[in-house]
Amino acid sequence: MKDTTQAGTARKVFARNVRQLRRLLEVSQEALALESGLSRTYVSEIERGERNVSIDNMGALADALNVPLKDLVDPAYFKDVKSKLP
Numbered sequence: 001m002k003d004t005t006q007a008g009t010a011r012k013v014f015a016r017n018v019r020q021l022r023r024l025l026e027v028s029q030e031a032l033a034l035e036s037g038l039s040r041t042y043v044s045e046i047e048r049g050e051r052n053v054s055i056d057n058m059g060a061l062a063d064a065l066n067v068p069l070k071d072l073v074d075p076a077y078f079k080d081v082k083s084k085l086p
Contacts, residue, residue, distance in 0.1 A: 011051075011052065012049045013073060013074075013075045014046075014058065014072055015047050015049035016049075016078075017071070017073070017077065017078050018043075018046060018047055018061055018065070021065050021067060021072070022047075022065065025065065027065075029043045029044055032061070032064055035064035036060040036061050036063070036064035038057060038060065038061070043061075046061070058072065058073075
């Protein structure tokens with residue numbers, strides 16, 4: 001069943017943006033996890049949209065990626081990143 005709720009959509013946007021920015025910056029999940037104080041498994045689950053992330057952990061990831069949190073929840077912010085990835 002497809003998740004069409006606002007929360008489900010926001011989670012997927014956050015997941016996609018974290019993954020795309022991490023890949024664009026050429027940072028491994030392990031390095032991002034270490035920098036943000038989270039586990040690598042947890043970061044992986046976030047990027048797959050499997051975790052409902054707390055605002056504190058969202059902030060930790062944004063800080064680790066050196067980007068404002070608002071950018072990670074903006075559906076259009078990284079719209080053209082796919083074309084820049086290897």
